[in-house]
Amino acid sequence: MDEIDRKIACLLAEDARRSLADIGGVVDLSPSAVNERIRRLTASGAIQRFTVEADPVAFGQDVLAFVFVALNYEAGEAAFKDFIAACPNVLDCHHVTGGWSYLIKIRVATLSGVEDFLQQLKERRFLARSETMLALSTVTEKPFKPF
Amino acid sequence: MDEIDRKIACLLAEDARRSLADIGGVVDLSPSAVNERIRRLTASGAIQRFTVEADPVAFGQDVLAFVFVALNYEAGEAAFKDFIAACPNVLDCHHVTGGWSYLIKIRVATLSGVEDFLQQLKERRFLARSETMLALSTVTEKPFKPF
DNA sequence: GATGAAAATGTTCTAAT
């Protein structure tokens, strides 16, 4: 992981469709060398996958909410994590400092989707307490990119 | 935006390097037809860009924090938004319901990076109050994907 | 590790329906 690797990762983050020749032009390497570096970055997990950024609104997921959860540990933390990891509406879930155990970021189609999500947590007995914050508008929202 | 478009977007979200022929095999369309649909999805903004998902830790951004901000409106909301949009450490920034004006998600190399970030907000007089939550561990973290 | 050239694969364009 040197400066060239970082630069290649940055270029791919901006546009993953750039050709190896293009990238090679920027970092002064042959297409094959660039290819080999991308292969290594991918194999090591530094680059996790090639994907597309999609507009949630265009796909009907208009509502963004943050749910703070105090876990009911009797229900099992592992079961909670499994549920969260499998739920397509969950974009983020982190164990956090402060008065709550987890902070969860979800995208749903409508407000009732938020209620459905909370209901699912309740049904599975994961919830001791929770608090929900709705996002009214977004200034910026982007996945992590090397820089 | 029909079911086929959704499916194509899903497949690209999983792996943006799949060939047009591959995708066509799944949705029962010719490579050219798939290509045309991807072109339209991209042109309409439903697909915002082709990119790579990178591992923040591999790139030395180990610390994830959520910063709640009550804005000092005298400093100018537009200036705040400009600053936030331009800051590479900021992954998310949303105007939210509740006692805070904005919820900001940042990635920094070390804890002192959190302090630096808060210091920058202070220097620019954006801050009335703030509260910071550190992420201790991550259950899931992914950009929005159509499904 | 990197290179350059050959081989394999994928994409884009054109004409037609």
Add this chain to the structure above:
DNA sequence: ATTAGAACATTTTCATC
């Protein structure tokens, strides 16, 4: 909007340094 096929470009492999 979609298709087929030709023309074009890119990626991948491999022998070599």
